[in-house]
Amino acid sequence: MKYKQSQRQEVQFTEEQEAAVQTFWQDYSRGVRTTYLVHGVTGSGKTEVYMEMIGRVVKAGRQAIVLIPEIALTYQTVLRFYGRFGDRVSILNSRLSAGERYDQIERIRRGEVDVMIGPRSALFAPFPDLGLIVIDEEHEPAYKSEKAPRYHARETALARAKMEGASVVLGSATPSLEAFYQCRNGRYTLLKLKNRAASQSLPDVYTVDMREELKHGNRSILSDRLKEMITERLWKKEQVMLFLNRRGYAGFVSCRSCGHVVKCPHCDVSLSAHRNGKMVCHYCGYEQPSIKKCPECGSGYIGGFKAGTQQIEDLVKQTFPGSRVLRMDLDTTKVKNGHERILSAFSNEEADILIGTQMIVKGHDFPNVTLVGVLAADLSLYSNDYQSAERTFQLLSQASGRAGRGKKRGEVVIQTYSPEHYSIRMAARQDYEGFYEEEMKYRQLMGYPPVDQLLAVWMTGSAEEHLKKAALYLKEFAARINRGGRLSVIGPSAPYVSKVSDQYRQILYIKSEAYRCLIEAKNLMEQYIEMNTGFDSLRIQFDFNPINTS
Template identity: 65%
Template sequence: MADRQYRYAQIIIDISHEKLDRPFTYRIPAALADQVEPGSRVRIPFGHAVRTGYVVELTDSCDLPEDKIREIGEVLLPGQGYSREKDSGFYIRLASWMKERYGATTITALKTVLTSRKTGKPKIRRQIRLLLDRDAAEEKLAFYHQKHQVARERLLRELIGTPVQPYDLITTRLHVGAPVIRAMKQAGVIEVDSYTDLRNPVSVSPDAAERKTLSPAQQRISDAVVESFEAGRPGVTLIRGITGSGKTEVYISIISRICRSGRQAIMLIPEIALTYQTLLRFYRHFGDRVSVINSSLSESEKADQWERARRGEIDVIIGPRSALFTPFERLGVIVIDEEHENSYKNESMPKYHARETAIQIARMRGACVVLGSATPSMESYYRALHGEYRLFTLDERLTGGSLPCTEITDMRMELRRGNRSILSRSLDSLIRDRLERGEQTMLFLNRRGFAGSVSCRSCGFVVKCPHCDVPMSLHRGGRMVCHYCGHQALQPKTCPDCGSPYISPFRAGTQQIETWLQEHFPGARILRMDA
């Protein structure tokens, strides 16, 4: 509810079109004056139809003639699909930044950042509460016994022992029907209360937490992040840690210490990495003060988590990029694990990147950002090397052992040495060696990027669109097409860069690789697994 009553509202219409990408002025009816606030979703007349829109600003004055201003028709209140937040102005400013940053319309940006307002059907539960004191209840119990009102006597006896009981438990275990409950309510003996049951998708006792002692390197990172935050210099920290180096324990330490100061935390994890084991580590540490958002939850379960966050019932939210817009008013830290993952980039408008958006949210909230990866993105690593981010390295595994050896082979050199196979000589030799030992081999094929493109085996040149600078795809008849702008060209017979005749489309897929392996390793048992 607004602190004062305004006369007009600036509203963004829920139509994503650049010509309508501006606020429209509407009059606030007196009956809705205490309900309309920035961020409210409303129904308004627009043209000859009724549309929905978002209130972005409240004003006292307007330059338009009064007879040209139409009134807001309805406010969509909680229970009709949207929950209200005290800090809606923050999300409107964030949407404005997102619009400018990613070239989106205001309405698409608003609907993205206000995603936490969407709700499913809430789960309503009922409970029966005894209204009488013990003496009056005992007297009423004797009366029911005298009148042979067995069901009422049974219910009252249960409530004397436990004054508040779940409605479902009373009707199922005690076999007390609705007419009896209604009669006792009318007599002033009991009351039936309804409440919204906000579910927690995972429940693990915090007593089961494994309190691990951080290594000196881990402790140094945790101390640096927390001390900078407490000194009012939150900033961005990049942790470059090899697999098994204990980055998650550092995250938990940082989150725990910042939450102890009364702040809240968002932990972003790629959807594919949101395993039960990962969640268990956080739930065992934070108990009911942590929750999760992922695609396996129903809309109503997601709504429960947003509402719990809005009420301040949780301190930590874990999830993919959508968890970034959790309605935390006391946000202290955002942790992004596997920050190099492509899944942090939204594929639809606005095409925001969770990392950039997290940094902007942190700036607006006075929070810190922690990025973690064994293979940081080029952008993050560059900024860390140039001092924009703080850089820490974890290069030892907590369990001991060393990283596997990695060998990079230049297939251009293989071709010059007469090897026209799809495998390098080294890989071919290693596969044969493992087969002789009775061991197994896993081959991974990354089809993203240059799949179906035309490239030179001699120099590595890839034919790209002259307008879009993306690889062109080869179609039938030797016709190359850019799938971005539609530019077409014929497949060259020699490499435009080095003149080599070994220029051809790269089309090796998993089926072709499987067939080739069967021909070259006839005694091997081969299994192909496609995503």
């Protein structure tokens, strides 16, 4: 894909941007190679800071790699880098053919490229004198490989930078707890951008309690307040984004009357509803029969959430006849250039309302969007994952950041059955550090990363009973090697998706305060597995600090 190089305009940095660049460059000029976290609110100009850092490193004769999640690697983003660095930029993404990828690698070998931009795989670009690795949106789960080898791009970047004498710059409006934890411990340098670059105000955020909507007779997924605000935007010829928060959704059961969510009594994660009439914890294996009435308030309005983007599109068209509606999800983006076509149409104001899942909230800049509605914020909040509150806070904050990026002030409506939950409250206030403090209390109490370390042992096999027996043997072995009580063993249990392509699945979790203890445990378990022929028909993988537990 060719990009036209635009005329570069002189950038006027804010004081915060200038301070971030100078901190980095003073260290770099003195030969200090370390890791930085650029924590900037949405619209604070993090990309301009990256490009200035990269420009100085390139001017010094070295090269840079910029990692961007595939979902955010848009034409708009790429064009900014071409405008600054011209043909000395190379792009890698999953849409390139094997031959096109080879051509880009050959350009690097010939010395024709200074900056490589792409998703996780771009980290392995064969630069001869790498000076800087930038990881934008570093909190994104896409940076962790879900297939062997199960590496995390952040940890791999740190290792490569150490070997090659390069610096690493991480950036996010909602940093991962792991990255911010390293800042608090003094291992990373924190660079803050507290204000939007063009001096726009952050949007006003309103939280709507959907339990109250039900009491008032509104059973629609659109609250009365959101409907009024959409009507106002349509009259003003402004645009609206409606975000359905489905990330991590795995059949949790909640009450629409009081908001109660049925949780595991042992693990503090939600139970998942299964078709066999049971609710199961996918961490420890605890299960109980499905329920017809809420155990908290007795209401019969208890069950799973079933609405999808297509149903919401139909409802919006019915509620606002004459409005121009676009939908962006896996179905509408399957065709080639599907993402670009939809985003381009919305950017050109060919539609009034854009409905979608998390792919619509990633790094897009639409100046005429003045209202963002978050539908069912609770869907990711109660997924059966210890990181669910963190994921929810990140998604709500990123979604809120799409509003008011132009000259007009933005507003956000968050619809939830849990307005009192700290992730909802802190996202509405755009208070990352407040969220961090609350979430770290939970992680410390339950012994989850980044406080403790977690090892997931994934086991798959075609014979279910044999797999379960092998998983129990492996648990017993883990208990035997637990000298001094340094390990905590949880499970085994079936994950939410317990069977894939006729292969049954089991998962065993092992926690420890020390990463090296998990390494030792993994090495001993591998030896045990190799010595016992009962494991020969099974596939077993080890995943440190897993992102996905389903």
